[in-house]
Amino acid sequence: MPMMQHFLRKLHLTNEASEGDLIARSISGDKSAQKAIFDSLAPQMLAVCMRYMGDRDTAEDVFQDGFVTLFSKLEDYSGEGSFEGWARKIFVNTALMSLRKKDALRAASELDAAAEMESGSPDGLKDLGYKELLRLVSELPAMYRTAFNMFAVEGYSHKEIAEALGITPATSRSHVQRARAMLQKKIERK
Amino acid sequence: MRTEKNEFDSQIGKILSDAREEVPGRLWEGVCARMDAKASRGAWVFTARRIGYGLLAAAAAVALLLTIPGLLDSGNNADTYTKDYSLAEATTSEPAVIFSEDVAEAASESSDADTPVVHAGGAQPEPEAVQPSPVVASVAPVVATEAPATLLAEAKPAEKVVVEQDVLSEVSEPVAEAVAASEPVATQEPVAGKDEADDESAEDEHHFGKKIGITIGGNRQNNGISSTGAPTVASGGIRRAAVSLPKESSVSETDQSTYMMPLTFGLGVHIPISNVIGVSTGLSYTFLHRNFGGTYTRVADGEVSRIESDDIDHNIHYLGVPLGLYFTIYGNENKVRLYGFTSGMIERAISNKYVIHTPGKAYTLTKKLDGFQFSVAAGFGLEYRISNHFGIYLDPSIRYYFDCDQPKSIRTQQPWMMGLELGVRFNL
Numbered sequence: 001m002p003m004m005q006h007f008l009r010k011l012h013l014t015n016e017a018s019e020g021d022l023i024a025r026s027i028s029g030d031k032s033a034q035k036a037i038f039d040s041l042a043p044q045m046l047a048v049c050m051r052y053m054g055d056r057d058t059a060e061d062v063f064q065d066g067f068v069t070l071f072s073k074l075e076d077y078s079g080e081g082s083f084e085g086w087a088r089k090i091f092v093n094t095a096l097m098s099l100r101k102k103d104a105l106r107a108a109s110e111l112d113a114a115a116e117m118e119s120g121s122p123d124g125l126k127d128l129g130y131k132e133l134l135r136l137v138s139e140l141p142a143m144y145r146t147a148f149n150m151f152a153v154e155g156y157s158h159k160e161i162a163e164a165l166g167i168t169p170a171t172s173r174s175h176v177q178r179a180r181a182m183l184q185k186k187i188e189r190k
Numbered sequence: 191m192r193t194e195k196n197e198f199d200s201q202i203g204k205i206l207s208d209a210r211e212e213v214p215g216r217l218w219e220g221v222c223a224r225m226d227a228k229a230s231r232g233a234w235v236f237t238a239r240r241i242g243y244g245l246l247a248a249a250a251a252v253a254l255l256l257t258i259p260g261l262l263d264s265g266n267n268a269d270t271y272t273k274d275y276s277l278a279e280a281t282t283s284e285p286a287v288i289f290s291e292d293v294a295e296a297a298s299e300s301s302d303a304d305t306p307v308v309h310a311g312g313a314q315p316e317p318e319a320v321q322p323s324p325v326v327a328s329v330a331p332v333v334a335t336e337a338p339a340t341l342l343a344e345a346k347p348a349e350k351v352v353v354e355q356d357v358l359s360e361v362s363e364p365v366a367e368a369v370a371a372s373e374p375v376a377t378q379e380p381v382a383g384k385d386e387a388d389d390e391s392a393e394d395e396h397h398f399g400k401k402i403g404i405t406i407g408g409n410r411q412n413n414g415i416s417s418t419g420a421p422t423v424a425s426g427g428i429r430r431a432a433v434s435l436p437k438e439s440s441v442s443e444t445d446q447s448t449y450m451m452p453l454t455f456g457l458g459v460h461i462p463i464s465n466v467i468g469v470s471t472g473l474s475y476t477f478l479h480r481n482f483g484g485t486y487t488r489v490a491d492g493e494v495s496r497i498e499s500d501d502i503d504h505n506i507h508y509l510g511v512p513l514g515l516y517f518t519i520y521g522n523e524n525k526v527r528l529y530g531f532t533s534g535m536i537e538r539a540i541s542n543k544y545v546i547h548t549p550g551k552a553y554t555l556t557k558k559l560d561g562f563q564f565s566v567a568a569g570f571g572l573e574y575r576i577s578n579h580f581g582i583y584l585d586p587s588i589r590y591y592f593d594c595d596q597p598k599s600i601r602t603q604q605p606w607m608m609g610l611e612l613g614v615r616f617n618l
Contacts, residue, residue, distance in 0.1 A: 031222075044209070046211035046213055051206055063217060064224055071225060125198070130209045133205055152199040152206075153202070
């Protein structure tokens, strides 16, 4: 495991050492180490799954698959960047695979084609809590929701989104704009 | 990465990226269960892949073996005595025509016997210069009696007797006419499964038998040597026709067959070429069964006996290697996959047996079967994927069996057949 050894040599801080130690023990199959990693990442990763899948049951299914994939790919973690960021990518990819299997990433219908794209933020956004915002996002068509999540939350470029979803960057841009417009309208109605 | 984001996107992103959800404890248990299942699946996938590759190799090996003559023979032509419920009955109750060498003695005995018997046997040379013919049913000199003719006339209708041509050329005209009139049969015994012109042949033999009796009683043209120099069996100026006995046991059909639906089981390997198209091969086993009434001509220990039975089972076991082209119609990524296919198959019989049932006794005759059975098929199939690499399939199809000189079966009678194959498939 040359990458793992490189990662372990870079560790010199206590908290990183403990994280590295947990990772090393998880790779060797230590259940308690795996549980510790699970406890530290689960709340954020479940939120990621909820954003992409739109409903709780499917999100929990993707969540569990995501952790199985994470533990199987722990050896691939090079130590570059944050561990949480690396884990988030795994869960996003797991969610995308699930959406592809369900054939949910079809081209969205031309909804609100003439929707005005606001550049500013609606007034109600500041008062909107996470739960409410999550509900509004889950009501978006799957393709719009996915493109918007990847762009606005995860920070992917349109080129990266296009490669992941099998669309063109222009289409990705269009999807994000439409999702934004729809969200703005929903927020303004509240 | 962060380009073109406006204020709205940033605010949304901040709210959602910092979000936390409450995680119930059951989700960790679910993760553990899935990890354990994946670990065992991994081992299973490894095993399934190995089995799949092994099956591919086995199919190739069987295909190669099928092309090598002599291998995978469907057994020797062997006659085995399978069941004897009553030995006492066996010796007395069989209706039989047994040929041994002393006709006169037998003739005198047979007049008192319950069962008509004609005795004729292997070549028994006369004292003088008569060379023994290798296959001669020697009729004893005292043939002027009515018994042999009568007995031969009473022979079972489906019995066939072969007369050597060099001898025939010297027999008297009535006999020659009788021989010429009889159904020409080569040195083989009746081939089981072929359509038998039994009535016609039986009638000829019946006529032939009578002529033999009359001829022997009256023929004086030959001194024992034929014009071609070939010996005839003769005594005292009386020429007797040489009769060839069947060399092998055989079964002939006298009644219609009842066919059982063919049973086919397979093991397959599917090799994808693209997302939609793939090829498949494997091993296929088919069992054919029919039941009919007929006559069993049994040759054992130098004796020929004929056994009538209305309950004869004919079982053939085929082993084959199919090769097919598959195209997915629906569900390439799903558990259940619907596909269409076209395929060809080469088969070889690995067992060809007749079981002749008689009251109190059953005989088994194994007949060697050469050659291959070729067929083509097309149809639709349904596969349920137990895993990504292993599934069970059901293939209804229409299949055409080429005329490959195979024994009579439902395939020879109905070359176009609906088939249903159930099997296990490994996806490589």
